Amino acid sequence: MIKFSQVSKKFTIPPSRNSHTLFRAISRGMNNPSARKTILALDKVDLCISRGEILGIIGPNGSGKSTLLRIIAGIYKPTSGVFQVEGAASSLQIKISFFPDLSIKENIFLFGAIRGFNRKEMGRRFDKIINLSGLNEFVNAEARVLSEGMGDRLAFAVSVETARDILLLDELALAGDSKFRGKCCKIVLQLKKEQKIVILASHDLEVVSELCDNTLLLNKGKVIAFGKTKEVVNRYLKLLET
Amino acid sequence: MKIFDRKYINLVRELTFFNFKSRDQGTVLGFAWTLLHPFLMLTILYMLFSKRLGRGIDHYEIYLLIGIIQWNFLSTGTNEGLKSILNSRSVLRNVYIARTAVVLSPVLSVFLSFLLELLILGGFILFSGLGFSPAVLFLPFVILIQLLLVISISLVLSCLNVYFKDTGHIWNILLKIGFFTTPVFYTIPMFISKAKMNAYFMNPMTQLMIFMRQIILSKTPPSLVNMLLVFLAVLIVLAACYSIFKRLEDGVIERI
DSSP, X not given: OEEEEEEEEEEEEOSSGGGGSHHHHHHHOTTOGGGOEEEEEEEEEEEEEOTTOEEEEEOSTTSXXXXXXXXXXXXXXXXXXXXXXXXXXXXXXXXXXXXXXXXXXHHHHHHHHHTXXXXXXXXHHHHHHHHHHTOGGGTTSBGGGXXXXXXXXXXXXXXXXXXXXXXXXXXXXXXXXXXXXXHHXXXXXXXXXXXXXXXXXXXXHHHHHHHOSEEEEEETTEEEEEEEHHHHHHHHHHHHHO | OOTTOHHHHHHHHHHHXXXXXXXXXXXXXTTHHHHHHHHHHHHHHHHHHTTTTTTTOTTHHHHHHHHHHHHHHHHHHHXXXXXXXXXXXXXXXXXXXXXXXXXXXXXXXXXXXXXXXXXXXXXXXXXXXXXXXXXGGGHHHHHHHHHHHHHHHHHHHHXXXXXXXXXHHHHHHHHHHHHHHTTSSSOOOSSSOHHHHXXXXXXXXHHHHHHHHIIIIIOSOOOHHHHHHHHHHHHHHHHHHHHHHHHHHHHHHHHO
16 A cells, blocks of 8 residues: 655755855855755645555646655655555666666666566566567667667566566556557556556556546646546646646 | 665675676777776886885885775775766666665676786786785785775765765865875885874775785784774774765755
């Protein structure tokens, strides 16, 4: 289960690139508050997601979707509020950026290690990952040769095969051709059957409507609507019209 | 993921392997660059200083090589550590990963090169007819102390490098100063004042070089008291640097 209670996240932004230098910081004072600006990325978000649920997160760019996912993943800590995530935090993931100098095979084992799997455990998953991503001919090729679509397919396959309790997917994860997308949707629904939580942040309202039980609509860090997907998507469409 | 946890060790091993493999990948000489650097330095410094500063030092080439290898590990290890967080920003921003592992692994990959350089140094020692004594058993302890020192410095530098863009430049100036104020290619001057001498010996790299040269060249074990004192000092530095890293790491992730 994932529970958010009045969770807020503020970011401090320095005003210019020059303020990043040590000499400038010393000459102006390390903690000079006038040199800082803050941005409220999430504003008192309340949320509850149960096992076996697929949650969609929608909203315009800069609405706080990625920040919310990063808090769930343990990458960011909230500035205020309480949140509770039941599940293996190390298995949470948003989007994979592969190491271009390593081969596809080495990347798979490395990301397995990042998510807490040893070589033996990843060896058992390896063939499934390669088959799902359809990259059988590229196993020993460097990751730099992959196109964006191929990278997304591999990222999705690694994420799904190493997901323990919670799978976080960003909008790119379901990219690819329609055949692969159909495959992804089936897998996500299978994960739901296995009582796993899937959270999908996306601009693709069609995919969200097809997969998600409930949806959260964010705008400028605030929760605008949270509930049944159909109603929330309609609300978002109205918001886009205004 | 906790340190000493099986998953953490597996992660550090995989990342170290990745760093070690990709460091010189794509260059014409590949891994040979890693080993070539200290030996080119040896050739240059030996040609420049063997007649003046090396006078009176038995096996000056080995004396010099020990200094270069130890300094090279400090310099390359801390520089790789310094860049580690920014180099892994795309992973750190998108995946939950133990941040210490991201700093530790490039340092350990340089440590592997350091060990290989020490093996070649061993070959030099045998070739020169100097040979080894049982004092060599103290060598792993000296190596461990230096590894902990490099990790400590890297932990702090990796965070500072995210906050301040000129950290790398400042650190490299400090390393240059350190290179000339540490007995890498000369012996410890006996003609300076006591106060300056004390400051000189406060430099842990001076102590570590003295230990290693004593073990290899004098074939006698270093003073246990001195070794323990340096070890304790490095442990305190490590604890302080780790605590600074833990305080800064969340802010660092938000800035990359």
